Amino acid sequence: MSAVVSDVGTRTAVTARDLVKIYGKGDTAVRALAGVSVNFAAGEFTAIMGPSGSGKSTLMHCLAGLDNVDGGAVHIGQSEITGLADKELTKLRRDRVGFVFQAFNLLPTLTAEQNILLGLELAGRKPDKQWFDTIVDVLGLRDRLRHKPTELSGGQQQRVACARALVARPDVVFADEPTGNLDSRSGAEVLDFLRMSVRKLGQTVIMVTHDPVAASYADRVVLLADGHLAGEILHPTADSVLSALKHLGDV
Amino acid sequence: MLRTILAGMRARTARLVLSSVAIALGVAFVTGTLVLSDAMTASMNDGFAKTARNVDASVTLQTDGKPSSDKPETLSEDTLAAVRKAPGVAAADGRTGGSAPFLNSNGKAQSGSAIALESEPKLRPYDVVDGRFPQQDNEIALEKHAASNAKLTVGQQVTVLGKDDQKHSFTLVGTYQQGANTYGTELLLPQALRSLGQDGSAGYHEIVAMAAPGVSQQQLVDHIKTAVQGQKVKVITGADLTTERLKAVSSRAANFTTFLLAFAIIALVVASMVIYNTFTILIAQRTKELALLRCVGAGRGQVFGSVLAEALLMGLIASTIGLFGGLGVSALLQLGIGSLNDNGSDTPVTTPLSLSTVLAAFAVGTVVTVLAAVLPARKATKVAPIAALRTQTDSSEEVSRTGKVRMVLALLVAAVGGAAVALGLKQGDGGASSAVITSAGAMLLTLAVVMLGPLLVGPINRVLGAVPRALFGVPAKLAAANAGRNPKRTAATTAALLIGVTIVSLITVVATSAKDTVAKQLDQQFPADYWVTSALYDHKLPTSVGDKLAGVSALSKVAASTSVYAQIGTEDYREIATVPANSLGDLVRPTLTSGRLDKLGPGELALGQKTAETIGAHVGDTVPVAALGSNGKGTSAGPKQSFKVVAIFSGQSLGNALIAPESLAALDPQAKGYDNILLKVKPGVSLAEGRAAVDQATADSPIAKVESPSDSKDEINTQVNNVLAFIWAMIGLAVVIALVGIANTLSLSVLERTRESALLRALGLTRGQLRLMLVVESILMALMGAVLGLILGVGSGWLLTKSLSTAAMQVDLSVPVGQIGVLLVAAVIAAVLAAALPARRAARTSVVAGMAEA
Numbered sequence A: 001m002s003a004v005v006s007d008v009g010t011r012t013a014v015t016a017r018d019l020v021k022i023y024g025k026g027d028t029a030v031r032a033l034a035g036v037s038v039n040f041a042a043g044e045f046t047a048i049m050g051p052s053g054s055g056k057s058t059l060m061h062c063l064a065g066l067d068n069v070d071g072g073a074v075h076i077g078q079s080e081i082t083g084l085a086d087k088e089l090t091k092l093r094r095d096r097v098g099f100v101f102q103a104f105n106l107l108p109t110l111t112a113e114q115n116i117l118l119g120l121e122l123a124g125r126k127p128d129k130q131w132f133d134t135i136v137d138v139l140g141l142r143d144r145l146r147h148k149p150t151e152l153s154g155g156q157q158q159r160v161a162c163a164r165a166l167v168a169r170p171d172v173v174f175a176d177e178p179t180g181n182l183d184s185r186s187g188a189e190v191l192d193f194l195r196m197s198v199r200k201l202g203q204t205v206i207m208v209t210h211d212p213v214a215a216s217y218a219d220r221v222v223l224l225a226d227g228h229l230a231g232e233i234l235h236p237t238a239d240s241v242l243s244a245l246k247h248l249g250d251v
Numbered sequence B: 001m002l003r004t005i006l007a008g009m010r011a012r013t014a015r016l017v018l019s020s021v022a023i024a025l026g027v028a029f030v031t032g033t034l035v036l037s038d039a040m041t042a043s044m045n046d047g048f049a050k051t052a053r054n055v056d057a058s059v060t061l062q063t064d065g066k067p068s069s070d071k072p073e074t075l076s077e078d079t080l081a082a083v084r085k086a087p088g089v090a091a092a093d094g095r096t097g098g099s100a101p102f103l104n105s106n107g108k109a110q111s112g113s114a115i116a117l118e119s120e121p122k123l124r125p126y127d128v129v130d131g132r133f134p135q136q137d138n139e140i141a142l143e144k145h146a147a148s149n150a151k152l153t154v155g156q157q158v159t160v161l162g163k164d165d166q167k168h169s170f171t172l173v174g175t176y177q178q179g180a181n182t183y184g185t186e187l188l189l190p191q192a193l194r195s196l197g198q199d200g201s202a203g204y205h206e207i208v209a210m211a212a213p214g215v216s217q218q219q220l221v222d223h224i225k226t227a228v229q230g231q232k233v234k235v236i237t238g239a240d241l242t243t244e245r246l247k248a249v250s251s252r253a254a255n256f257t258t259f260l261l262a263f264a265i266i267a268l269v270v271a272s273m274v275i276y277n278t279f280t281i282l283i284a285q286r287t288k289e290l291a292l293l294r295c296v297g298a299g300r301g302q303v304f305g306s307v308l309a310e311a312l313l314m315g316l317i318a319s320t321i322g323l324f325g326g327l328g329v330s331a332l333l334q335l336g337i338g339s340l341n342d343n344g345s346d347t348p349v350t351t352p353l354s355l356s357t358v359l360a361a362f363a364v365g366t367v368v369t370v371l372a373a374v375l376p377a378r379k380a381t382k383v384a385p386i387a388a389l390r391t392q393t394d395s396s397e398e399v400s401r402t403g404k405v406r407m408v409l410a411l412l413v414a415a416v417g418g419a420a421v422a423l424g425l426k427q428g429d430g431g432a433s434s435a436v437i438t439s440a441g442a443m444l445l446t447l448a449v450v451m452l453g454p455l456l457v458g459p460i461n462r463v464l465g466a467v468p469r470a471l472f473g474v475p476a477k478l479a480a481a482n483a484g485r486n487p488k489r490t491a492a493t494t495a496a497l498l499i500g501v502t503i504v505s506l507i508t509v510v511a512t513s514a515k516d517t518v519a520k521q522l523d524q525q526f527p528a529d530y531w532v533t534s535a536l537y538d539h540k541l542p543t544s545v546g547d548k549l550a551g552v553s554a555l556s557k558v559a560a561s562t563s564v565y566a567q568i569g570t571e572d573y574r575e576i577a578t579v580p581a582n583s584l585g586d587l588v589r590p591t592l593t594s595g596r597l598d599k600l601g602p603g604e605l606a607l608g609q610k611t612a613e614t615i616g617a618h619v620g621d622t623v624p625v626a627a628l629g630s631n632g633k634g635t636s637a638g639p640k641q642s643f644k645v646v647a648i649f650s651g652q653s654l655g656n657a658l659i660a661p662e663s664l665a666a667l668d669p670q671a672k673g674y675d676n677i678l679l680k681v682k683p684g685v686s687l688a689e690g691r692a693a694v695d696q697a698t699a700d701s702p703i704a705k706v707e708s709p710s711d712s713k714d715e716i717n718t719q720v721n722n723v724l725a726f727i728w729a730m731i732g733l734a735v736v737i738a739l740v741g742i743a744n745t746l747s748l749s750v751l752e753r754t755r756e757s758a759l760l761r762a763l764g765l766t767r768g769q770l771r772l773m774l775v776v777e778s779i780l781m782a783l784m785g786a787v788l789g790l791i792l793g794v795g796s797g798w799l800l801t802k803s804l805s806t807a808a809m810q811v812d813l814s815v816p817v818g819q820i821g822v823l824l825v826a827a828v829i830a831a832v833l834a835a836a837l838p839a840r841r842a843a844r845t846s847v848v849a850g851m852a853e854a
């Protein structure tokens, strides 16, 4: 429960080196990632931004070991994950990585509580009761635990997904446009929680987003354009992000 | 983007192929049975046509409807001579034959009948298989199956039993095959046949003639009519003979066709359910797509029409495939049936395809498919497009609604079924009507369960899911949740299997119960160690066999009994058996319902309960009895005797009445020989030693057949098991279709849950666990159908045995645990197989691709 916040920024949680990802073959080949090198510090909230089709989702999938790469290497903590077999990747996902997707995060057959604990159950781990209560209370899900996903609002569903990603205390949480489907108020709830989990609990979060306001919750914004790294913004605000994006468009 | 479109199309082809498989299998089965019955009819026709081969005119006795006396009248040698002399006759032969058992290579008698060989080769309705036809009086040819069953080969001597079981020896010169209706097993020259001395072999039952060149069949008939003028004969042309014979046979073939069609209907019902279910899922999955079409301006009719057109097209294609598959099914069935009856005529595998078969195939395939599409399509186009866009494929409200109407209807059906069962059981006469009413009631109860299926899925799933949950953890838990998430779909998927298993287990339970009841009765009523009976149904054991056995020192008791057919009171054709005094209450132990039976004196009689009830006789009454001549063949009753009823007994293996042997002579002076001899081995002598002694004593009597209770139980078992094997095979086809239905549902569910699977994989479910999850889901669905089916089948079986039971004969329920175990294991294995493809597909999809799926 005692998160070490002191050496934030000194340890890297995720590293990508010269990452290349090519879709298709021959004439129709698309270089979705054309040599991306980027570090993500532990205990930091990073947003990945860029125009549509710039390779944000691809980058995130590669970082999380959901997709294989055509070149370069990815490390989560000290261990390299590129080239791991499916079994080891599955174990990695169980134990060290959490996910929040834009939509369809929950199994419709399970209740909110069962969904939150699903990852732990798959890993065969016992949930930490205190930690579970903290998350549930912070996210305001206490009286929704017995509900099925179809009985929850979109914002509530995303909060359940966040709770599931955090309950296992992974090394890093990946979120692909977690607020993409939400109105601004529900979006703010989710983002608040993600930021809080980084600040108060020392969690590492990497989030893909289109929304400058969402990005402003992060400690750092990494910009992507055409599969290349196109700069970064520290301590972003909605305005600074917006102008940086505009600038990207000009190039 | 192209990738998603292509992926979508590929996914659609997969879905279309899946539902086509169900249609094609259903059509294949229906076509298969139709083609089979056509083939059997054709081969029977061929066989019958064979007896009329080259016959231009046929002469038979004019019958006035009823058989005049027990002496069969025949056409005389003079009539044959007259026909031969008639103008225009190129050749003529008399046809005759009679019962003539022959000895197999072990020297034991085998039933058979001898036929006189026609002198004109063209008029012989047989074809030589091996060797040649007899040319001399001491030569014989055997039907080829009879020869191989008896293990006799060309060149060997064959002993034929003539009148009074006299032995006649012939040289086997050839084997032959014959048309379907010819029952003869031996061919002899007419003179040799006559030397056997059987009744009726002196004359002919038919005279067949061939016309000289240039003489028409009608002219020939006219000539013959003139030649035999004044005699009571019927002369018809060969063409008329063929039509007459064919008319007789087609009604026989129709019986079997009806039997087969019953299975075809079961398969059709099961296939329709599978097709309907597949379409419901397909269209549910396309609801959004259809709604989108409507949002962009397509009319309701247009959308509806497009779905129907697709169903029609699919039905046509699948029916075509099924039609050809059906030819294969029919060929397989013919091979199967051919291997079952080894003494039938040799029928080559043929697959005649008639217009009506083709029409039936397409009607079944397309009509059922279109009907299966109409309902879901109507539902999909009825809702407002926007509402349809919003609903999830398995949102809970769509899922768990089991209409109130359906509930009420199901309960109504159940009530009617229950009432029918109660009525059937109350009738309690053990007769056909009580069984029919009871089974109709049981069927209605099954239907009610099928209708209530969606409500039952939840609870059953919870119970069944407990075991895999404990064994496999999370994947099994997810599987159980998936199996129960859409109760309507799961119920519809399992219903097909449920029906198949219900029928199979019902039939198996009833057959086993009947079998065991008979075996138990044998034990109870004949506590003999061995018995000797005649190997030939129309021959009694000579009394010498009984005398010889009486002298065997290893035996403590020898009880010979004779049966005669008689008129008891008003009832004709009752079987009366004699019981020697020394065996009553010992080797023969009837269960008494009233009276006493420690001994039977002359003029006393014990009456079977059923007969007693029909003639209204009670203990102490006197009833008139008259024998009907040997085996009841004759109609002239013997002298009437009065018997006093001293007891009434239940059970059916003892005949309708029992008398003392001393009473027999007065009743039927002609009765001679024994029907069976019960034997008991002396204490201290082993059963094997006893058997050896009995075998030795009967060695020189070819028709004596020694059996032990276990032998005759084995015989009953084989008979019942053969019938069961056939029924299992036929229902098995329906079960295969049901399993294809499970595979379909599972595949469609996998497609629909692509994103879910991807999510689970992202959360750390391994490929193996994902596959396991689907396998467990498949097993759960199969078990749901199988277990419910077993409960219904065994339950109905129990009701049916109760309805078949009477006070006189209690049919006890016995459940064939082994066979039911086999059924359950087979269901689990089949479920694993059904899950194989969908599981492979699900596990192969990469996480990212899965998440991208709409």
Ligand SMILES: Nc1ncnc2c1ncn2[C@@H]1O[C@H](COP(=O)(O)OP(=O)(O)OP(=O)(O)O)[C@@H](O)[C@H]1O
Binding pocket: A023, A024, A030, A031, A032, A050, A051, A052, A053, A054, A055, A056, A057, A058, A059, B003
């Ligand atoms: N499965 C695929 N096959 C072929 N090309 C792909 C595939 N997935 C992505 N691409 C291409 O790779 C590039 C990067 O795609 P990616 O999904 O990473 O973009 P993105 O930045 O997430 O865009 P968006 O903001 O629209 O989500 C795009 O040009 C896309 O067309």
Ligand SMILES: [Mg+2]
Binding pocket: A056, A057, A058
């Ligand atoms: Mg994206």
